[in-house]
Amino acid sequence: MIQRELLGTAQVPGGEELRLYRHDRDFMIVLGHNELMSTRKWGSEEALATMSYERIRHAKRPHVLIGGYGMGFTLRAALKVLPDDARITVVELVPEIILWARGPMAEVAQGCLDDPRVTLLMSDVAPFISGAQGDYDAILLDVDNGPDGLVREENNVLYSPSGLRAAKRALTPDGVLAIWSAGADPAFTRRLEKSGFAVDEVKVAARSNGKGAKHVIWFASTRQ
Template sequence: MLIDTAEIPGGGELRLIRHGSHFEIMFGSEQLMASWSYRSEQALATLALPSLNGRPTVLIGGLGMGFTLAAARASLPVEASIVVAELVPKIVTWATGHLRHLFDHSLNDPRVSIERRDVHDLIVERPAGFDAILLDVDNGPDGLISLANERLYSDWGLRAMRSALRPGGVLAIWSAYPDEYFTHRLRAAGFDVEEVRIDTDDTEDNPDHTIWLATVDGSGERSNGFGVSRAIVEA
């Protein structure tokens, strides 16, 4: 059942659909997220954040259904700061309305602030401003939903994200599919990279999702924080 629609700044529309007690968000014929499948969204945070120390500042690109945010809250200390950038205003409205039960207390956490704007702008405005950047703003490292997202995944965008990270920081990017060329481009931008495949539902019906974990050390040289690749992870 169609519950609501959301205009995407720059063009396009998202649809919120209910299936009994579950919800999904669609872009055309593409399912962007569903309340019954969230392992990889959680893993985006649980794989990237445990290594952070002190009073980390984390930027999450894409509010979605709140699964990455909830996992970040559980992974971070009370001194942390979590900034969530959401381009589509209606997504924030759904988080306090139709999808409120999924968010629980996430939006009331004093560590959390919501920026209703393009995550790209926050990245370029805050050099060395973040200890981690978690991106789940499209269906992969391209501009399917918004052509403006191409800026994030371009060679220039990858260098900008590296500049926005503090020494020892980590960039984590979610994708519905693997992309070997993107892995190479992350390395070319100066990151040490691990590509992790996430088993989404313990069946062979749905393909694995992919998360790239990328970091640089404090000297600006490539670190050895992550290996080259990892087998399928059940998050």
């Protein structure tokens, strides 16, 4: 029987410890008892990028902000569908996440961080949203397991009324805010609507083959 191997740990600023495991050929990043991400299931993370692009397809030189690199599934999917003149800003809070991507998970990363369209910033994504004004055609958030600060309490601001209003200001007139979640949250859907977004809540299979659990992505459009 193949045992799970601990490859590294990382302290989330203001939060708990992340652990990177390898089991056979698969990797998983774990927070406490929660498996945040795994190479066994990544269909909904890819959908976060591809379904967002469907909603901004007519944008010229689109600029996409991705909050949280994770295992890079969303970034790689975005690079496949976005045009050559697109810009992608990736904001990652935990340095070890990038070290793992360039180290033990380099084969998984497939060099996506080195694409000339990508700018990587090591920081909290919230200030980049609150300080922007019509800068992004799409904001893709996958920094928690849903619209609450699971990874760290400070992330709650992203899903608060003030955080959602900041996201709306940061988007272009036809922009979209996309938020990944492990499950539904009707109260958050109402909060998006009260913040002035037109909301499309989509259930997406966790696995790329359409099987497995269903995750949720909220696509919140600035234009009603």
